Amino acid sequence: MSELEAPWWLLKPTEFWNQLWRKERKFFESADEEFRHGTSFVAVSSIAEQYYCEYKLENDFALGEIPTETKDSGTALHAELMPTERITREEFAVLVSRKEPALAVIPVWGSAGGLKVVGEPDHVIWAEGRPLWVMELKTTRGDPQPLWEDQENQVRIYGLLLDRMGFDCSKMRLAVVRLKSGDLRDEEKREWILKVSAALIQGKMSELEVKYRGVMKAHILEHSAERAEKAVRSKAGYWLREREPIPSTSVGKCRACEYNAVCPKSLYKPR
Numbered sequence: 001m002s003e004l005e006a007p008w009w010l011l012k013p014t015e016f017w018n019q020l021w022r023k024e025r026k027f028f029e030s031a032d033e034e035f036r037h038g039t040s041f042v043a044v045s046s047i048a049e050q051y052y053c054e055y056k057l058e059n060d061f062a063l064g065e066i067p068t069e070t071k072d073s074g075t076a077l078h079a080e081l082m083p084t085e086r087i088t089r090e091e092f093a094v095l096v097s098r099k100e101p102a103l104a105v106i107p108v109w110g111s112a113g114g115l116k117v118v119g120e121p122d123h124v125i126w127a128e129g130r131p132l133w134v135m136e137l138k139t140t141r142g143d144p145q146p147l148w149e150d151q152e153n154q155v156r157i158y159g160l161l162l163d164r165m166g167f168d169c170s171k172m173r174l175a176v177v178r179l180k181s182g183d184l185r186d187e188e189k190r191e192w193i194l195k196v197s198a199a200l201i202q203g204k205m206s207e208l209e210v211k212y213r214g215v216m217k218a219h220i221l222e223h224s225a226e227r228a229e230k231a232v233r234s235k236a237g238y239w240l241r242e243r244e245p246i247p248s249t250s251v252g253k254c255r256a257c258e259y260n261a262v263c264p265k266s267l268y269k270p271r
């Protein structure tokens with residue numbers, strides 16, 4: 001927060017929201033293509049991808065995105081599990097200011113690690129104008145137990161941006177929910193987001209995990225602005241053109257990668 005901005009606790013709700021929209025406009029007006037590949041803003045999902053393989057991101061820019069069945073089915077599943085309805089920002093402000101928890105997502109933005117970072121979390125639970133939970137959903141065909149570095153840092157950076165936007169994040173926690181969604185019935189998919197939200201709010205996630213043993217794992221994290229800032233900073237050199245992209249050292253990742261036939265750094269070449 002800049003020195004000229006009043007913190008949330010000194011502002012009336014209307015002043016807080018007006019200040020937020022003003023700051024948002026100023027942030028996006030500052031676009032000047034200053035980062036690698038002529039980008040003005042760096043997506044949180046791109047930083048997360050750097051944690052998987054930075055060269056994959058470079059290939060995305062150089063060769064264009066290669067569609068895959070996994071990506072397409074993942075996007076369709078996300079929409080099925082977390083249906084959304086567009087509302088105005090005024091409606092958003094009213095909804096999230098209520099005392100009862102509300103589920104609503106807002107684009108997040110802010111400066112971190114020398115970059116201008118933007119993104120949109122999968123899911124946020126609010127009450128009284130404060131984010132209580134930021135959640136990322138990660139679907140998998142394999143074991144949902146492990147938490148990968150890219151997934152952890154993605155949710156951490158969303159939390160950081162909400163903090164930088166000026167929200168009161170003192171009660172905010174983070175969750176990466178990994179789900180083997182192929183094992184859910186259609187009816188369970190429809191109710192899934194409400195069940196997960198209720199479990200987070202009521203502190204009953206372990207009960208839900210027992211019910212969906214082997215199908216779902218919720219990785220709960222404490223918000224730490226310092227850790228999230230560090231996560232962005234450690235990948236910023238690529239965007240600031242201070243260094244070249246670093247390829248993966250894992251044959252397994254290259255084997256699973258859609259660029260393996262064309263990537264000059266691939267450790268696996270399909271026959």
Ligand code: SF4
Pocket residue numbers: 053054055056057059247248253254255257258259260263264265266267
């Ligand atoms: S083939 Fe390997 S090095 Fe190349 S982008 Fe894919 S994962 Fe990275």
